[in-house]
Amino acid sequence: MESVDEIIIHSLNQLGLKIDEGSTISDLTDPDFVLQVTSICLKLIDPEIDIPKKMPSEISLKYRIGQNLSQTVKDLGYRNEIGYHFFLYPDASDLRKFFLWLVESLPKTEEVEYEEDIVGSARIYQNITFSLQEWSKKPISNLNDILDNKQKTKKPFKKFETSRLQVPTDHDMNKEIVKSYCEQYLDYVSGQTTHIAESVIEHNDEGVVQQQEESELASAALDAGEYQQDYLKKQQTENYQTLNNALQVGGTFFSRSSTNYTNFLSNFENSRIEFRAFNLERNQGSRFSNTSEFGQKKSNEEKTILLEFEREVLGKTKEEEERGKEKEKKKGKELLKEKIQEKMDPELAMENLKKTHEEKVNKIRMMISEMNETLDSVEIENKNYTDLIMQLKNQFTEEIETIRESEKEIEVKKKVINFLPKSEENISKLRQLNNQTCSTLVDLAGDWEKFRADLIKKIRELKQNVGGKKEMWKVKIEKIKVMRNEMKDLVYTIKEKEGVYKQLIKEFKKLPKNIHRANYTKRIIEIVKNVKKQKTGITKILSEIHDLQNKIHLTNGNISRSFGIADETLYKAAQNDLEKIGSKNAYLLVVEIHNIFSEIRTKLQNTGKMKNQISQLETEIELMKTRDTTLNMKKIQKDLEMVKKENKMIKKKFSKLKPNKKSSKKKKK
Amino acid sequence: MELSKSNLNSLSLLKKIPKSVHQELLSLIFGVLLQQADETEIEKSQSLKQIDSTLLKEVFSGLITIVIQAIKNNLNAKSLAQFLKDTNAPTEFVGLLSTAYGKTFQKIKEIHLETTGFYLKKLIDINWRMDYIIKSNKIEQIDKPVYFIDLNLQKKDGQIEKLKFSCDTNQLQDLVTTLKDAVLAKKTLK
Numbered sequence: 001m002e003s004v005d006e007i008i009i010h011s012l013n014q015l016g017l018k019i020d021e022g023s024t025i026s027d028l029t030d031p032d033f034v035l036q037v038t039s040i041c042l043k044l045i046d047p048e049i050d051i052p053k054k055m056p057s058e059i060s061l062k063y064r065i066g067q068n069l070s071q072t073v074k075d076l077g078y079r080n081e082i083g084y085h086f087f088l089y090p091d092a093s094d095l096r097k098f099f100l101w102l103v104e105s106l107p108k109t110e111e112v113e114y115e116e117d118i119v120g121s122a123r124i125y126q127n128i129t130f131s132l133q134e135w136s137k138k139p140i141s142n143l144n145d146i147l148d149n150k151q152k153t154k155k156p157f158k159k160f161e162t163s164r165l166q167v168p169t170d171h172d173m174n175k176e177i178v179k180s181y182c183e184q185y186l187d188y189v190s191g192q193t194t195h196i197a198e199s200v201i202e203h204n205d206e207g208v209v210q211q212q213e214e215s216e217l218a219s220a221a222l223d224a225g226e227y228q229q230d231y232l233k234k235q236q237t238e239n240y241q242t243l244n245n246a247l248q249v250g251g252t253f254f255s256r257s258s259t260n261y262t263n264f265l266s267n268f269e270n271s272r273i274e275f276r277a278f279n280l281e282r283n284q285g286s287r288f289s290n291t292s293e294f295g296q297k298k299s300n301e302e303k304t305i306l307l308e309f310e311r312e313v314l315g316k317t318k319e320e321e322e323r324g325k326e327k328e329k330k331k332g333k334e335l336l337k338e339k340i341q342e343k344m345d346p347e348l349a350m351e352n353l354k355k356t357h358e359e360k361v362n363k364i365r366m367m368i369s370e371m372n373e374t375l376d377s378v379e380i381e382n383k384n385y386t387d388l389i390m391q392l393k394n395q396f397t398e399e400i401e402t403i404r405e406s407e408k409e410i411e412v413k414k415k416v417i418n419f420l421p422k423s424e425e426n427i428s429k430l431r432q433l434n435n436q437t438c439s440t441l442v443d444l445a446g447d448w449e450k451f452r453a454d455l456i457k458k459i460r461e462l463k464q465n466v467g468g469k470k471e472m473w474k475v476k477i478e479k480i481k482v483m484r485n486e487m488k489d490l491v492y493t494i495k496e497k498e499g500v501y502k503q504l505i506k507e508f509k510k511l512p513k514n515i516h517r518a519n520y521t522k523r524i525i526e527i528v529k530n531v532k533k534q535k536t537g538i539t540k541i542l543s544e545i546h547d548l549q550n551k552i553h554l555t556n557g558n559i560s561r562s563f564g565i566a567d568e569t570l571y572k573a574a575q576n577d578l579e580k581i582g583s584k585n586a587y588l589l590v591v592e593i594h595n596i597f598s599e600i601r602t603k604l605q606n607t608g609k610m611k612n613q614i615s616q617l618e619t620e621i622e623l624m625k626t627r628d629t630t631l632n633m634k635k636i637q638k639d640l641e642m643v644k645k646e647n648k649m650i651k652k653k654f655s656k657l658k659p660n661k662k663s664s665k666k667k668k669k
Numbered sequence: 670m671e672l673s674k675s676n677l678n679s680l681s682l683l684k685k686i687p688k689s690v691h692q693e694l695l696s697l698i699f700g701v702l703l704q705q706a707d708e709t710e711i712e713k714s715q716s717l718k719q720i721d722s723t724l725l726k727e728v729f730s731g732l733i734t735i736v737i738q739a740i741k742n743n744l745n746a747k748s749l750a751q752f753l754k755d756t757n758a759p760t761e762f763v764g765l766l767s768t769a770y771g772k773t774f775q776k777i778k779e780i781h782l783e784t785t786g787f788y789l790k791k792l793i794d795i796n797w798r799m800d801y802i803i804k805s806n807k808i809e810q811i812d813k814p815v816y817f818i819d820l821n822l823q824k825k826d827g828q829i830e831k832l833k834f835s836c837d838t839n840q841l842q843d844l845v846t847t848l849k850d851a852v853l854a855k856k857t858l859k
Binding site (some may be wrong): 208 | 672673674675676678701702707708709711722723727729730731733734738741763781782784785786787810840850855858
């Protein structure tokens with residue numbers, strides 16, 4: 001139990017209480033102290049709980065505080081029994097449980113925060129947010145006061161203005177002009193501007209941001225698996241394309257000047273790329289660029305050689321071509337002269353042309369309007385004709401049908417007319433035919449009956465089958481219904497279990513984590529070791545007890561046997577010589593000795609039992625002592641007296657009040 | 670504290686300058702920052718004149734930025750020394766710089782950094798009025814409200830400036846929503 005006490009006291013000391021590390025819980029049963037600890041802990045658990053830190057002197061108030069406290073503690077989830085009496089008369093064992101619960105339900109404070117390595121703009125943003133947070137916590141008037149005070153006491157404010165600084169760098173020293181400029185004309189930083197601090201800050205931040213950009217670019221290029229330069233070019237062409245597309249989509253406004261714009265863009269892009277490439281070369285001096293330059297030189301040389309070769313081959317044919325060209329030129333000149341003569345009077349020709357054109361256009365327009373009119377009329381006629389055709393077609397089909405019907409009638413009538421002259425013969429023939437057909441009909445009916453019986457049988461069988469199937473279906477439907485009910489039940493149970501799961505998760509989240517885990521494991525291990533030791537001790541003691549019992553039995557047996565032998569021998573001796581008094585006496589003495597020893601044995605056993613009882617009683621006493629009942633009794637008695645006193649006081653006050661009232665009533669009368 | 674490459678480089682360039690001049694250079698730099706000295710004094714002094722001027726200019730600007738940045742980040746002399754030890758700066762120079770910095774940093778802060786700011790005008794008060802326009806000279810029927818808003822702004826020197834403008838409901842709503850957005854944005858920072 002000491003380790004538990006250590007843990008509790010250690011964690012209570014962390015809360016700002018001053019307790020000796022060596023003391024135990026049983027030293028801390030002062031109700032004022034308990035109240036102090038609980039109020040501190042409960043405030044940490046739930047800052048809204050408000051509990052006084054000291055016990056009031058009046059018992060009734062104490063009782064009320066105790067009740068309130070026990071209720072709040074129960075509401076917070078303390079499972080053991082707790083009541084007002086706990087806070088008034090704390091008990092060591094209960095107090096240990098209660099403190100353990102308090103310490104465990106304290107909110108976690110050991111949260112390890114990893115400071116991330118934030119650089120550049122992210123860091124600046126973080127700083128901004130942090131300072132804004134700080135600023136927003138302050139009341140506004142306060143800020144104003146601060147500013148006003150500063151204005152009064154210190155120099156007048158300046159506005160944050162910067163001017164661009166020029167600082168010589170190593171890279172510039174390669175160029176003579178820049179170097180000479182830096183040496184002779186460039187001023188010191190402080191001479192370049194009137195606000196040094198701001199400009200210097202800007203200059204520095206610019207450099208930082210540039211570095212950051214470059215590093216980001218390098219990492220992006222690494223991710224893409226390309227050289228930095230290639231990646232840059234790729235990205236720029238992509239950007240250029242997207243921009244160009246957007247401009248083209250942007251519509252007609254740019255369409256006229258699009259060529260100019262694209263030219264401008266490409267120029268811009270080239271200059272950007274060159275600038276970037278220059279920067280990179282300056283920084284790195286890449287081999288790649290050198291090799292490419294070398295390659296270009298080679299190709300230029302090859303081109304000049306090829307051109308010279310072509311010139312030599314073509315030189316011979318040039319003369320012939322020149323002759324042909326002269327002839328063509330002469331023809332062209334004559335044609336030109338004719339055209340020029342025509343164009344001597346351009347205005348007249350233009351007017352003529354215009355007139356003819358207008359006449360033609362007018363004619364064509366007239367023609368078009370006429371054609372349109374005729375087209376319309378033709379269309380209308382066309383529609384009428386198609387309607388007519390449809391009507392006629394319908395009439396035609398109807399008439400054809402009527403003709404067919406009439407033809408059939410005519411055929412029947414013709415046959416009847418043919419039969420008329422030999423009517424009797426024909427009638428008899430017809431009767432015969434009739435009889436034949438009757439007999440065939442009867443046969444067919446018999447066949448039909450047979451056939452029908454089979455069919456009916458089949459139908460019955462099928463019906464029976466269907467009935468069976470229906471029963472099956474019924475059974476299955478019932479099963480399905482049962483399943484559905486089960487499903488509903490399952491859904492309900494699932495919902496319930498989900499609710500339980502959520503509650504459990506909430507409880508789990510509320511549960512304290514990582515509080516002195518190592519200590520607990522150590523404790524558990526120690527306890528397990530102790531239990532093992534105690535087990536071995538118990539087995540040893542048990543074996544010892546067994547040995548002792550065996551020995552006791554053996555000695556008992558020895559005693560009884562030896563007494564028997566002694567008894568026999570002495571009895572025989574006594575019988576043999578009855579006259580001798582010595583042997584008789586000896587026998588009697590032996591019997592006496594035996595009786596005395598048996599008494600001693602029983603007494604010994606009794607003393608053992610008594611000792612056991614004594615030890616049991618002692619343990620009980622110790623238990624009782626731990627409960628501190630005697631102290632509590634005294635306290636309770638004191639408190640009872642206090643309560644009685646208070647009651648008396650109240651009674652007195654009450655009685656004082658009553659006569660006053662009576663007197664006042666009397667006065668009124 | 671973050672420094673750009675060129676400024677960090679200037680620390681390593683210090684090795685090219687003889688140690689005897691370091692103290693003079695530093696006193697000059699702090700003099701400039703305290704507004705007690707001028708960069709023209711470099712040309713007056715014999716020892717500094719002998720050093721390559723471009724090198725001196727670079728180192729000069731670098732050291733000034735380091736001091737200003739350190740003050741900006743509110744570093745004390747010890748933490749500045751710690752920072753400089755991680756760079757290429759020679760150790761003796763670090764000692765000199767940090768001691769001089771410790772003595773002067775409060776003054777430099779007062780001169781340069783505490784008194785500079787962006788000075789946005791402060792909004793003190795708002796007066797507003799709503800007029801309902803039924804019709805004008807040219808339009809027969811308008812039936813729309815117009816808001817007249819006066820903002821009282823305080824300048825940095827305490828003078829009050831009035832900003833007057835009128836707007837219709839849509840514009841006013843736009844203004845209000847942007848203000849609300851700003852307030853929300855500030856709340857999310859918490």
